[in-house]
Amino acid sequence: MATDRRRRNMVEELVDNEGIEPCITQLMNKDLEKDFTYEEVCYTLKGMSPLKASEEDGLGAIFYQRFWHIVGKYVADFCIETLRGLHNMDDINITRIVLIPNVSSPRYMTQFKPISLCNILYKIISKMLANRLQKILHLCIDEAQSAFVRGRLITDNIIVAYKLLHSMKRKRVGSNGSFALKLDMSKAYDRVEWGFVQAILQRMGFLDRWVENVMRCVSSVSYSMVMNGEVGNLFFPSKGLRQGDPISPYLYGPQITHLFFADDSLIFEDVIVFGASVIKETLEVYAQYSGQEINFDNSDIFFSSNVEQNKREEVCRVLGVDWSNNLEKYFGLPSMVGRNKRRAFKELKEKLTRRLSSWSSRLLSMGGKEVLIRAVLQAILLYTMNFFLLPSSVCKDLEAVIARFWWKKKDGRKGLVCVERVVCAKGRGWDGVP
Incomplete structure (x- = not known):
């Protein structure tokens, strides 16, 4: 009787609706929120590419680097005061989008390469925040995510993925099969909900002042298109992270701690229908709250050689993806190399x-x-x-x-x-x- 009662009362699992544990300590917050200094502004500017595309005034980073002895004090004071909340960021967070044609006589948007021209003063401010965040990012992001984290390289993912896929292809015996699911994330950066970013940062333990500065960088942006040398009217986005913004990669990372390198995702799992359904449900919940769109029609799944036909079809049906004999490429490289x-x-x-x-x-x-x-x-x-x-x-x-x-x-x-x-x-x- 006692054994049955103990078995009935045993706690096997606890459901946590929050989903994210606070990982930012008081000491980390103290370092993040300490006053910005003149030296930080100088260090940030020196680390910027001097000839990278500048805003419409033509004053790129090289101008401020060469004439720092003249403009340095004014630039540093403005950046520090803006981070203290004394200046509005809207006026310097205007981005000109220039369309560079990829083909002669282009007619469709897909035939252009958009280049964002950001104000250098804004980029200095954003980079200063990114530099501080980078120091603790490895404590916020799971080891499975290698993008934008100091000490982790894209090479880590490629080598691990190649070894795992190679072993799956050679595994011909045994009852325990496995699969690799390669996800296609549609417009990953452009679909991120701002409210989701803010909620994630707050839940991780960042203080309100730091979150406010980050969200000012994200939400104060406005765009205008440059076509045939003429600048169009401003328009204001309601979501999305801007590629090219120094702080954007560090905000995208914490959301996808188990989705390997930024929006390139490769998930490994045993061939169990229940496990596949949990993955599908988890991805759908993630997409619902973050604003991301996972295109399952363009995603692929690869099975180890010992998985039977009926099990493959059942897992594919649950996930809603097509079964592939070869994942073709991963980060632009062949995922598997045979004898030829x-x-x-x-x-x-x-x-x-x-x-x-x-x-x-x-x-x-x-x-x-x-x-x-x-x-x-x-x-x-x-x-x-x-x-x-x-x-x-x-x-x-x-x-x-x-x-x-x-x-x-x-x-x-x-x-x-x-x-x-x-x-x-x-x-x-x-x-x-x-």
């Missing part, structure tokens, strides 16, 4: 060819070609080569593509130099060009 490595990495050659086709009509000097090769082409290759050892045949193909671009004459004639006769290792004096 040449086929897996053939897209690298296609990337270089596409990029070079847009340069072929330009009259470039040898110096101009060298800059493009170093800054663009080699950067494309290095990203992949950080994770994979490319086959020698693929490397030769890539070298040939770059060499043809380097030696090609302005009139289209081929170069007369045999590459093998003129190059040597970098350690022996080669400057890195083909």
Whole structure:
């Protein structure tokens, strides 16, 4: 009798409707809310890219960096007083959106690349808040989330994902199957509800003064479009985080602690129908409160090789996603590489060819070609080569593509130099060009 009574009265689980535990201590809040200083303004400005796109006045960060001895006191006083609440942030938080065409004669919005031009004074203020928040961000965000947290890299996610997917593909025996769910987040930054951001920050334990400063940065923004050199009327958003704002990445992170790298999400789970239904319900609740939209039609799911057909179909039905034999890419890299490595990495050659086709009509000097090769082409290759050892045949193909671009004459004639006769290792004096 006593055993039955103890079993009935045993507490197996507790439901917490809050969902988020406070993680910001009094000491952290004290550091966050201490008065901003002149030195912080100087440090923030020095860390900004000098030639990045500036606002319509044309005064980029390089202007303030070079003439700091003249304007420094006025800029620092304004930024510090604004953070104290003495100045309105609306006047400096106006963003001009310039549309850069991706194709000739564009007609649709998808054929443009929007560039946001923000006021440098606002960016200094936002960056000062971001610098303080960055110091404690690793305590607010789960280890599964590697975006924007100091000491965590995108490489961590790629290596872990590749190893897990590889082991799932090779797992052919056993009753315990697993699946990997890759989510498609539609306009992740643009759909974030401001009220959700504020509630998350307050629940995590940030004090009202800090939350107020952050929300002033988020909610005081206004936009205007620049078309054909003319500035349109201002319009005011009601939600969303602006990409390019220094503080936006640090606000997006705490909301998705278990959704790996910003809006790129890869979830692993055992093949259990109940577990799949819990994932679906959790994602729907998250989307409802945050304003995010998860496009399940464009999401994919990959099963380990030992999962039976009927179980795969049942899990896909619960989640509402399509079953895929290969997740194709993760962060722009192949999620799985089989025996035919040449086929897996053939897209690298296609990337270089596409990029070079847009340069072929330009009259470039040898110096101009060298800059493009170093800054663009080699950067494309290095990203992949950080994770994979490319086959020698693929490397030769890539070298040939770059060499043809380097030696090609302005009139289209081929170069007369045999590459093998003129190059040597970098350690022996080669400057890195083909």
